[in-house]
Amino acid sequence: MTTTLVNTGRLRWKINEVAVEGAPRVGDGHRSANRTEGCGSAAVTVEIAEAFHPYMDAAVLRLQSQHPYASFDIADHGIVVTDSAGIGDIEIRKAVLHAVYRERIYAETLSMRLALVAAVTSK
Amino acid sequence: MIPLRIKVDANADEPFVVRLRSFEGSVAGDIPIALDARDVVLERVSDAAEYRGEGGCIRVHGIDPSQIDGDVLLVNPHRGSADRLVRASSPHNTFLVTERCDQLCVMCSQPPKAHHVDLFAHFEAAALLAPEGATIGISGGEPTLYKEELLNFLVQTMGKRTDLRFHILTNGQHFDELDMPMMRSLERERIVWGVPLYCRSPEVHDEIVGKQGAHARLVETLGFLCRAGAQIELRTVLMKRNAPGLTALARFITSTLPFIQTWAIMQLESIGYARQNWQRLFHDSSAEFDGVGRALDLVRSRGIEAQLYNFPLCTVPASYRHLAPPTISDWKRAYLDECRDCTIKDGCGGFFEWHPKKHGYAKLGAQS
Amino acid sequence: MNVWPLKFRETPDGGIVFADDAGGFFKSDEGFLRRYSNDSLNASDLAFLRDGGHSFGKEFDLPWTSFAYRWSRRQSRPQQLSYVILVPTLRCNLACGYCQVSRASEAARGFDWTADTLRDVLAYLGSLETTDIKVEFQGGEPMLRIDILEEVRTFCRSRFREAQFVVCTNLQCLGSRELAFLEADDTFVSTSLDGDRATHERQRTHESVRTNEFFDNLDHVVGRFGPGKVSALPTIDVDNPPDFPALLDNFENYGIHSVYLRPVNHQGFARKLKQGTNVLARWNRIHADFIDLLVDRNCRTGRFMEEYYFSQCLKRVLQLGTDNHVDIRNPNFFASDYLVVDHDGRLYPTDEARMQSRIGRIDLSIGSVTDGLDLAKVALLNTSSLNNFDPDCIHCVYQPFCGTDVIDDVSRYGRVDVPRPDTWFCGRHTAVFDKVFELIYRRDEAVRQSLAHWAGVSSWAEEMAPAHS
Numbered sequence: 035m036t037t038t039l040v041n042t043g044r045l046r047w048k049i050n051e052v053a054v055e056g057a058p059r060v061g062d063g064h065r066s067a068n069r070t071e072g073c074g075s076a077a078v079t080v081e082i083a084e085a086f087h088p089y090m091d092a093a094v095l096r097l098q099s100q101h102p103y104a105s106f107d108i109a110d111h112g113i114v115v116t117d118s119a120g121i122g123d124i125e126i127r128k129a130v131l132h133a134v135y136r137e138r139i140y141a142e143t144l145s146m147r148l149a150l151v152a153a154v155t156s157k
Numbered sequence: 158m159i160p161l162r163i164k165v166d167a168n169a170d171e172p173f174v175v176r177l178r179s180f181e182g183s184v185a186g187d188i189p190i191a192l193d194a195r196d197v198v199l200e201r202v203s204d205a206a207e208y209r210g211e212g213g214c215i216r217v218h219g220i221d222p223s224q225i226d227g228d229v230l231l232v233n234p235h236r237g238s239a240d241r242l243v244r245a246s247s248p249h250n251t252f253l254v255t256e257r258c259d260q261l262c263v264m265c266s267q268p269p270k271a272h273h274v275d276l277f278a279h280f281e282a283a284a285l286l287a288p289e290g291a292t293i294g295i296s297g298g299e300p301t302l303y304k305e306e307l308l309n310f311l312v313q314t315m316g317k318r319t320d321l322r323f324h325i326l327t328n329g330q331h332f333d334e335l336d337m338p339m340m341r342s343l344e345r346e347r348i349v350w351g352v353p354l355y356c357r358s359p360e361v362h363d364e365i366v367g368k369q370g371a372h373a374r375l376v377e378t379l380g381f382l383c384r385a386g387a388q389i390e391l392r393t394v395l396m397k398r399n400a401p402g403l404t405a406l407a408r409f410i411t412s413t414l415p416f417i418q419t420w421a422i423m424q425l426e427s428i429g430y431a432r433q434n435w436q437r438l439f440h441d442s443s444a445e446f447d448g449v450g451r452a453l454d455l456v457r458s459r460g461i462e463a464q465l466y467n468f469p470l471c472t473v474p475a476s477y478r479h480l481a482p483p484t485i486s487d488w489k490r491a492y493l494d495e496c497r498d499c500t501i502k503d504g505c506g507g508f509f510e511w512h513p514k515k516h517g518y519a520k521l522g523a524q525s
Numbered sequence: 526m527n528v529w530p531l532k533f534r535e536t537p538d539g540g541i542v543f544a545d546d547a548g549g550f551f552k553s554d555e556g557f558l559r560r561y562s563n564d565s566l567n568a569s570d571l572a573f574l575r576d577g578g579h580s581f582g583k584e585f586d587l588p589w590t591s592f593a594y595r596w597s598r599r600q601s602r603p604q605q606l607s608y609v610i611l612v613p614t615l616r617c618n619l620a621c622g623y624c625q626v627s628r629a630s631e632a633a634r635g636f637d638w639t640a641d642t643l644r645d646v647l648a649y650l651g652s653l654e655t656t657d658i659k660v661e662f663q664g665g666e667p668m669l670r671i672d673i674l675e676e677v678r679t680f681c682r683s684r685f686r687e688a689q690f691v692v693c694t695n696l697q698c699l700g701s702r703e704l705a706f707l708e709a710d711d712t713f714v715s716t717s718l719d720g721d722r723a724t725h726e727r728q729r730t731h732e733s734v735r736t737n738e739f740f741d742n743l744d745h746v747v748g749r750f751g752p753g754k755v756s757a758l759p760t761i762d763v764d765n766p767p768d769f770p771a772l773l774d775n776f777e778n779y780g781i782h783s784v785y786l787r788p789v790n791h792q793g794f795a796r797k798l799k800q801g802t803n804v805l806a807r808w809n810r811i812h813a814d815f816i817d818l819l820v821d822r823n824c825r826t827g828r829f830m831e832e833y834y835f836s837q838c839l840k841r842v843l844q845l846g847t848d849n850h851v852d853i854r855n856p857n858f859f860a861s862d863y864l865v866v867d868h869d870g871r872l873y874p875t876d877e878a879r880m881q882s883r884i885g886r887i888d889l890s891i892g893s894v895t896d897g898l899d900l901a902k903v904a905l906l907n908t909s910s911l912n913n914f915d916p917d918c919i920h921c922v923y924q925p926f927c928g929t930d931v932i933d934d935v936s937r938y939g940r941v942d943v944p945r946p947d948t949w950f951c952g953r954h955t956a957v958f959d960k961v962f963e964l965i966y967r968r969d970e971a972v973r974q975s976l977a978h979w980a981g982v983s984s985w986a987e988e989m990a991p992a993h994s
Contacts, residue, residue: 085563099944128535135562136532136920143530147546153584154597380587383594404988412549412578413587415845416594454982458989460844476983 078123080130081112089137097133106130158510159247159488163225164218165232165239166205172233174242174282175215177208179226195286215239229283231276242283243291249486250287251294252280254307258298260328261367262353264394264431264438269298277306284314284321295325304331308339315344324390326351329378330371340385349418350382351390355398357405365398383416391417392466395424400440400448407452411459420456422449424467427513435513443472443520450477470505472518478504485509499523526571528580529592533558534922542962546913547595548842548925549578551991552966573993598845599925601854607655608863610876611646613638613673615665615868619695621717621729623760623789628665636665638673642870642894647680649866649894657687661715663876665868668694668703675706682711691715696742697735707746707754714746718757720767721775728762743779752780762789763807769818773830785833786815790877805949809956816960824971829978836979838957841926842965843980851875853928853954856911860891860903870894874906878932887935906931909941917945923958965990 082090090113094106097113104118104126113134115126167173178198192198197210205216215232217225217239227245243250254276258269284293300307307325314321329352332340352375356362359372382389391414393399393406403422410420425431425439442449449465456463465473465481473481483490483506491510496502501524508516529545536542541558544550551573560566566574574580581589615636617628629636638646650658658681662674674692681688690712707714719725722736730736747755757779759772776784788808816835823829840847848854851863859874866872871890873879878889891906892898909931912918918927930950934941937949945951964972973985980989 083563100946132533132535132558135558138562139530140919146527147530149584150546150593150596154593376587380585380590383590384585408576408988412576413591415591415598450983451986451988454977454984454986455988458843458980458982458985460840460846474983 076118077114077116078118078126079109079112079114080127082130082134086134086138089134089141092137092141093130093133096137097129100133101129158491159244160220161241161244161488162238163220163230163241164237165230166216166218166237167213167232167234167239169213169232169234172231172279173213174229174231174279174286175208175210175213176229176286177217177222177225177227178210179206179222193286195282227288229286231279231283242280243287243293244488245288247487248292249294249488250291251296252276252283253296253298254280254300255298255302257302258328259302259330259368260299260371262430263365263367263398263434264396264425264429266426266429266431267296267298268429273303275303275306277303277310281310281314284310285318287318287321290320290322292322292324295323297326299328299330300325301327301329301331304336308336308343311343311348312339315347322347322349324349324351328353328366328371329375329382330368332378332381334381337381337385340382340387345386345388349388349390351392351421352379352382353392353394354379354406355393355396356402357409358402361399361402365396379414389414389417390419390421392421392423395422395440395442395449396438397440398438400445403448403452404455407455410456410461415459415461417461420461420463421466422452422463424465426467426509428509428511432511432513435517439517441517441519442468443518446474446477450474453477453480467506467509469508469518469521470501471499471521471524482506493521495522497523498525500525526575526580526582528561528566528574531561531579532920532922532924536959536962536966540966542922544922544925545579545592546925547578547592548599548845549592549595550842550922550962551577551579551993553993557993570993577991595845599855601848601856601858603858604862605655606653606860606862606864607657608659608661609650610661610663610863610865611667611677612663612665612865612867612879613643613667613670613677616669617665617695618669618697619666619729619735620731621695623728623762631669636868637670638868638870642868643673643676645870645894646866647677649897650677650681651684656685657689658685659689659691661691661693663693666695666697667692668698671702671706678706678709678712689713695729695739696746697730697738699742699745704746704749707750714755716743716755716757717760718743718776718779718781719759720761720769720772724765724767724772727765728760747779755779755781756783757781758785758787760787760789761808761811763804763811766811769815770822773819773822777828777830782828782830783833783836784830786812805952809953813956813960816964820964820971820975823975823978829975831975831979835957835960838926838954839961839964839976839979842958842961852930855913855925855928856907857929857931858910859906859931860898866894872898874903875932877936881932881936887939889932889935909934912945915945917951921945923955926958927954966992 090108094108094113097106101118101121104121105116107114107116113130115130118126175195175197176193178192178196180199192210194211197208197213197215199222200207200209202222205218206222208215208217224246225241228241229243230239231242232239242252255273256267256270257273261269287293295307311323325348327350353366354362354375355365362372362375363369379389391410393403395403410417424442427435431438453463453465463480465477466484468481470478470481478501483504485506485508489510490507491512492502492507496507499505529547531543531545533541533543536552540552540554542550542552557570560570571580575588578588578591578595581592583589615629616631616633618631620628660677660681667674678688678690681690688711691714692707692712693715696714696716706712717729719728722740725739726733726736730739743755757776759767761767773784776782812832815832819830819832837847837850837853841853851857864872864874865876865879867879870893872892872894873882873890881887882889891902910929912924912927912929918924921927931941933950934943934948964976977983977985
């Protein structure tokens, strides 16, 4: 039995108890992330809602520079974090989600910012 | 009380503007001031003070000529009187542009009248004769009911007298985008627009000013004035009706009106409608200052200037007194008997001349 | 309804601080962040945002206008040059441990303005457009050339409508001529007072006879001219900080209520990042603890002292147009309202730039009193002097309150394009603003008393710290 983070449509996640045969038992304190052990590195998948997918690339770039000891990869439904060197799952989730939020906010409001600067600097 | 209207005889058909020179040749030091065409010089004093000049001949009764030297009068021959439009020795000079108004404020100190006499030509003449660096108030009724004349007056006067400043009271109901070029052409530093806003809530504000939709229109105008680069003195007369909403109004100012020059919270003046409705309107800030203090602090914490107008110092907690400068015009200022031995009287603006005997302040009295 | 872009940062208590580009801030939670990012704000959210000035209906409506105004007022505008730092000599009669790179010994030659330099400096000042001027004399020890100070002051008093002078002196040598110079109403003293006596001696005067000299002179100046004449700054060695309660007592004793804590600035690019981070973390800890100490002391004594830079950052958060401190404003254009004139007549954008050039690392001079300003070089420095669209700053909740320090970046890293979060400047200011916001949202009485004083209001209430849940 593992617990997984499930994207319930908008970016809300709930904890689902899912029976998975043969999956390794998840240890204490890792209830809320999908973590697979193997090759000495633990992977955490943070599910990302579809509306945020266009911003995953930019988010990963930023995350990589902010957390150079971890590894971030884009998968179908989210961002996979490996080698996170002791950063807790909750922290990883927050870091990833916040990075994605920021990229979306930036991209979708850039035109507002440019329009403001143009308006206040016009003669 | 200082008289603004004096008894004057003149042999003329129409009202006219003169400037009085009570000291012959009126010198500043040893340099004689050149006489303007509208100057009249004191020639002799018998039962009246006789002034003569190119501007005409007038006889002034009942006032010491030394007190009116340099004053600019609008003489009304038919009425036998003259209005002292500009008192040279006073910083408080106001032109009453009209008595008409499109609002009916519950505490109006100058209840509106239906008729209007256009005095702009006289005002322009008078402004040009004002002392160097004078600040002239413009008031009413509602001056912008004659917006075109007012703006033209400003353009003309400010162009010819680059030292004059104006303080203009307006309810902000009549500006529109077409006025933008003219407004922007006026020198920003030399005009302050005094605009009343009584409450964040449109219902309460509209109720106080007696006009539906006034708040909505005013809020638009404030944005207009910001874009026009105008200096705004936002004025809020404190009353029972709007005292509870002061903090909400403060928050509105910090988030939405940060461009004002000053927020003036004003105590009620007991004249006109306010006098009739005193008990219903007057908020005793000496007993209940907390809301006022919090509103002042919020706005000032955001770096916006805020002041208390017409608050006697003894009615204000000590830590806020530095925000209460003397603001009551000299001609209507008075002190109570109990003020005689007060140690802070010099910095206090006192009371309105017509402040009711039952003044309504629970905490009052000379400070030692 | 259009909501202006919001930046956000988590706080240690699990909340999230939000701010828009005009510096309108509030505290909320992860739930609000999710709704905002997902475009699913509810009615209560929208009402809150509208009331806080974070949204508008259409361009040029009142809320838009107000935001545009607040945003514009947050940008520091180019000003007329009206503040000059003059370094008439590099010679000094002290050898403070942290100053070794700038000073020359008292007997050295060739480190003073020549007669020609003085003449060119006066001509340069004379050419300025400003009507008022503030002149700060630095060095070395400027009092070693009291003759130059007198001449500059006499010139400025007649040339400018209003002139003010500050002498940055170690107060070691005060004869009658020096005292006469300081007596004037337009002249002030800035000195170093490194906390308690022991620290001051260890870092600056080294010998007790010289320490006595300093404290005697300080006593004399404060006693004779009053406390308003003198300001003092402590320099703190992170490795060996002073007894801070004693520091505060000492400052208050001299009538100085504003304490500007500055860390020793170890010059040189050789520091490894790790070591740098460590110093930064320790400095941030020291500074945060000092603020807590101040809050507690202010409440206990009822007499209010401040840490100058913290107060400045607090005001930058709360108010518009707080651009008076040249180290923190945005944009931070060089050669705008102030300049440094070195011992050889060369011009520098800041004192740190002068020091960088002195140690031979990089020539940041931007002209000379003889040849005037090198505008091309100034423009080059200025291209990096704003944070608005920096790829890191644009996401940062503190961006509207923060600034840039290109010279500091150059001095530490040898380049101006290091990612912001990796710079001392960013690390330092993130910590200061974290502390500012921690205090803004604290509810205890002691904090509120100090905040009220530092913000210049009579009392600090709930509504000063907007929050939404």
